[in-house]
Amino acid sequence: MNKSVYDSPKQVEDINRHILTILVDNEPGVLARVVGMFSGRGYNIDSLNVAEVNNKNLSRITIVTHGTKEVIYQIQSQLMRIVPVHSVSNLDKEDSSVEAEVALVNMFINEKNKKDAFQICDLYRARKIENENNTIIFEIAGTSQRIDTFIKDISKITDIEIVRSGPVAISSTQKNEEEE
Amino acid sequence: MEMTDNVTGAEIVLKSLTEQGVEVVFGYPGGAVLPIYDSLFKQNSIRHILVRQEAGAIHAAEGYARSSGKIGVVLVTSGPGATNVVTGLTDSMMDSIPIVCITGQVPQHLIGSDAFQECDTTGITRPCTKHNYLVKDVNTLSSVFHEAFSIAANGRPGPVLIDIPKDVQFAKGSYQSSKETKIDSHRLFEPKIKANDQNIEEATKLIANAKKPIFYIGGGCINSGPKASKLVTKFVEETKAPATMTLMGLGVIGARNKYSLGMLGMHGMYEANMAMHECDVMVNIGARFDDRVTGRLDAFAPNSKKIHIDIDPSNINKTIKIDVPIIGDIESVMNQIFSSWKNNNYKSQKEDLIKWWNKIEEWKKVDCLNYNQGERSIKPQHAIKRLYELTKDKKTFITTEVGQHQMWAAQYYKFEKPNRWLTSGGLGTMGYGFPAAIGAQIANPDSLVIDIAGDASILMNIQEMSTAVQHRLPVKIFILNNEYMGMVRQWQELLHGGRYSESYTDSLPDFVKLAESFKAKGLRAKNVKELDDVILQMISSKETVIADIWVDKEENCFPMIQSGSAHNEMLLNKYQKQDETSAEKGKVLV
Numbered sequence: 031m032n033k034s035v036y037d038s039p040k041q042v043e044d045i046n047r048h049i050l051t052i053l054v055d056n057e058p059g060v061l062a063r064v065v066g067m068f069s070g071r072g073y074n075i076d077s078l079n080v081a082e083v084n085n086k087n088l089s090r091i092t093i094v095t096h097g098t099k100e101v102i103y104q105i106q107s108q109l110m111r112i113v114p115v116h117s118v119s120n121l122d123k124e125d126s127s128v129e130a131e132v133a134l135v136n137m138f139i140n141e142k143n144k145k146d147a148f149q150i151c152d153l154y155r156a157r158k159i160e161n162e163n164n165t166i167i168f169e170i171a172g173t174s175q176r177i178d179t180f181i182k183d184i185s186k187i188t189d190i191e192i193v194r195s196g197p198v199a200i201s202s203t204q205k206n207e208e209e210e
Numbered sequence: 211m212e213m214t215d216n217v218t219g220a221e222i223v224l225k226s227l228t229e230q231g232v233e234v235v236f237g238y239p240g241g242a243v244l245p246i247y248d249s250l251f252k253q254n255s256i257r258h259i260l261v262r263q264e265a266g267a268i269h270a271a272e273g274y275a276r277s278s279g280k281i282g283v284v285l286v287t288s289g290p291g292a293t294n295v296v297t298g299l300t301d302s303m304m305d306s307i308p309i310v311c312i313t314g315q316v317p318q319h320l321i322g323s324d325a326f327q328e329c330d331t332t333g334i335t336r337p338c339t340k341h342n343y344l345v346k347d348v349n350t351l352s353s354v355f356h357e358a359f360s361i362a363a364n365g366r367p368g369p370v371l372i373d374i375p376k377d378v379q380f381a382k383g384s385y386q387s388s389k390e391t392k393i394d395s396h397r398l399f400e401p402k403i404k405a406n407d408q409n410i411e412e413a414t415k416l417i418a419n420a421k422k423p424i425f426y427i428g429g430g431c432i433n434s435g436p437k438a439s440k441l442v443t444k445f446v447e448e449t450k451a452p453a454t455m456t457l458m459g460l461g462v463i464g465a466r467n468k469y470s471l472g473m474l475g476m477h478g479m480y481e482a483n484m485a486m487h488e489c490d491v492m493v494n495i496g497a498r499f500d501d502r503v504t505g506r507l508d509a510f511a512p513n514s515k516k517i518h519i520d521i522d523p524s525n526i527n528k529t530i531k532i533d534v535p536i537i538g539d540i541e542s543v544m545n546q547i548f549s550s551w552k553n554n555n556y557k558s559q560k561e562d563l564i565k566w567w568n569k570i571e572e573w574k575k576v577d578c579l580n581y582n583q584g585e586r587s588i589k590p591q592h593a594i595k596r597l598y599e600l601t602k603d604k605k606t607f608i609t610t611e612v613g614q615h616q617m618w619a620a621q622y623y624k625f626e627k628p629n630r631w632l633t634s635g636g637l638g639t640m641g642y643g644f645p646a647a648i649g650a651q652i653a654n655p656d657s658l659v660i661d662i663a664g665d666a667s668i669l670m671n672i673q674e675m676s677t678a679v680q681h682r683l684p685v686k687i688f689i690l691n692n693e694y695m696g697m698v699r700q701w702q703e704l705l706h707g708g709r710y711s712e713s714y715t716d717s718l719p720d721f722v723k724l725a726e727s728f729k730a731k732g733l734r735a736k737n738v739k740e741l742d743d744v745i746l747q748m749i750s751s752k753e754t755v756i757a758d759i760w761v762d763k764e765e766n767c768f769p770m771i772q773s774g775s776a777h778n779e780m781l782l783n784k785y786q787k788q789d790e791t792s793a794e795k796g797k798v799l800v
């Protein structure tokens with residue numbers, strides 16, 4: 031089960047990845063409250079994303095975390111105790127959701143590996159981004175899993191430097207919460 | 211109240227407090243709150259209680275809130291003023307006490323510059339408040355106040371802090387009344403006042419069919435208001451099932467009620483813990499399965515179905531798996547439960563209950579609170595028992611510090627009503643009891659208010675003697691003086707081979723002279739013959755009193771479920787020992 035000073039009754043429960051999207055009032059300190067709840071209570075954040083939504087007064091925080099069903103329920107209800115939090119949805123639960131993440135990849139390409147590298151980029155529909163310094167930077171979007179395999183494949187060919195955004199997700203049946 | 215333009219931030223603070231019905235503010239001035247103190251000076255409706263250290267202010271506000279059901283208000287300066295209230299904020303967060311704490315802050319243009327007496331107050335207090343604000347615009351100040359008061363009292367109560375930079379206190383702006391202030395409903399932790407009917411039906415069915423039911427009652431019943439306690443008592447009587455209360459829940463059902471088994475948990479009653487262990491249906495009303503109550507989780511009420519009624523969904527399934535969760539305010543949930551019980555024509559299982567009670571009567575025969583008073587030195591248990599006997603007919607409020615005396619108070623003082631027992635349960639804050647008693651006395655000027663203290667704890671906020679005397683508060687401090695940090699000594703005896711590392715309270719003051727030096731009354735009882743007389747003198751005095759009761763120094767607090775053990779593994783006296791595997795595991799726990 032969950033947190034306690036005592037050992038919990040032995041129960042083997044599956045630990046799964048969950049994407050929580052949290053709609054909050056866009057006010058100072060709100061991110062600290064959310065993140066502080068995770069660190070203060072010993073939960074993990076695998077990735078974190080924050081941006082304003084259409085309505086300027088609201089932001090959406092997307093957090094990827096993992097845990098047993100009970101832990102995720104506990105995280106959700108602890109989040110709901112935070113005053114500026116409007117709603118918390120667990121998108122994995124609804125399984126009718128779409129997720130995507132963006133990665134920027136700086137590649138150290140030479141004449142030898144160029145062809146193979148570009149082929150893989152093509153395969154994954156990674157897009158080359160022109161820039162002033164003429165370095166070779168690709169942008170790839172998709173599920174985290176897809177980006178993982180891309181990294182695995184491309185790393186076999188060339189050294190890379192990579193920056194990932196962490197996923198955001200949307201329920202495909204979502205009502206427009208922002209329009210309240 | 212009309213919209214008022216062109217008033218200063220400081221005046222808005224006072225206007226807001228007045229509109230919120232605040233009668234008393236506990237505080238301590240300093241540079242960053244001088245404008246507010248100036249406004250305070252110019253009005254008469256709000257009384258300010260000057261404490262001697264900010265920790266005293268917030269514990270006093272807690273005592274005020276808990277004994278009156280109102281919101282406690284605190285006013286302190288920036289920097290050290292704010293950091294001194296952090297313990298009290300955490301304490302009220304843990305015990306769900308409604309507090310609004312106002313702190314001054316350096317002017318906005320200095321924020322972030324490490325200015326004199328600057329600290330990141332909202333940063334420091336974020337995890338120990340229900341919510342906090344840094345007010346940057348004087349025109350939002352009144353609405354922040356109205357919202358803060360709603361949040362503090364709404365749902366599961368708790369502390370809210372408002373940090374106000376000094377320039378905002380001087381700035382002029384407009385005042386908005388609470389009527390004009392719109393609060394978005396999501397910000398109010400809007401609890402389900404009314405619970406899901408289906409869960410209510412499931413719960414009453416379980417209770418009606420239970421063979422060995424037990425009610426496990428917590429502080430949430432007290433927070434829900436006196437009506438909730440009455441309803442809970444009525445339902446317990448209707449079902450004729452046994453009921454046990456947590457440290458925070460004492461008083462919900464009168465101690466002399468025949469269905470009450472008294473307190474459960476680490477130092478709870480043998481019969482209460484045994485009944486919890488063996489029950490088949492547990493009805494948790496407003497308690498949170500604290501580790502002090504459950505003991506070892508894998509052996510906690512192993513054969514029971516559990517119903518949990520709580521206003522805060524995060525309490526459900528936090529440590530214990532619940533079969534029937536009911537989320538809602540206890541008063542309205544109890545009304546729903548009653549109607550369901552009646553509509554279904556439910557009756558308890560008479561035969562089974564008779565057997566169940568017979569079993570409980572057997573456990574009661576253990577007489578777990580017995581002690582041997584003897585003729586000379588005072589047993590601490592006896593001191594509390596006599597205090598109870600001699601004060602039970604008065605309207606008495608008991609506060610405590612933290613330690614053995616606290617547990618003896620919980621065991622031997624019998625509480626008949628809610629809101630009369632104020633103790634730091636969740637945080638276990640030494641130094642809580644005396645200022646809390648000051649707050650309780652302010653809220654209940656004609657009542658008897660007694661802080662049951664230990665010799666170590668009382669020194670943590672002893673400076674508040676000056677507050678009590680200044681405000682002519684006849685608070686009584688009843689010290690069970692064992693010259694030890696008794697509870698620490700007890701754990702060292704049980705777990706650390708009797709090596710009493712730093713738990714002897716050397717160089718104690720002469721408490722009688724100490725009282726006198728504050729122009730209060732000092733009394734002392736050295737043996738059992740003097741005890742009653744000292745108690746009687748204490749309660750008949752109109753002054754602030756310290757009664758220094760010399761008790762047996764090495765007495766231990768029993769029964770006890772040591773950390774790592776289960777409800778049915780209680781130790782009843784010092785000759786019993788915890789089994790080794792539990793002890794090994796329990797040692798790392800607090």
Ligand SMILES: Cc1ncc(C[n+]2csc(CCOP(=O)(O)OP(=O)(O)O)c2C)c(N)n1
Nearest residue numbers: 613614615640664665666667694695696697
């Ligand atoms: C602020 C704080 N510091 C430390 C503790 C740990 N602690 C718990 S009980 C206790 C001893 C209390 O001694 P005393 O007040 O004399 O009470 P007794 O146990 O002797 O009745 C201590 C140090 C605490 N609860 N609170």
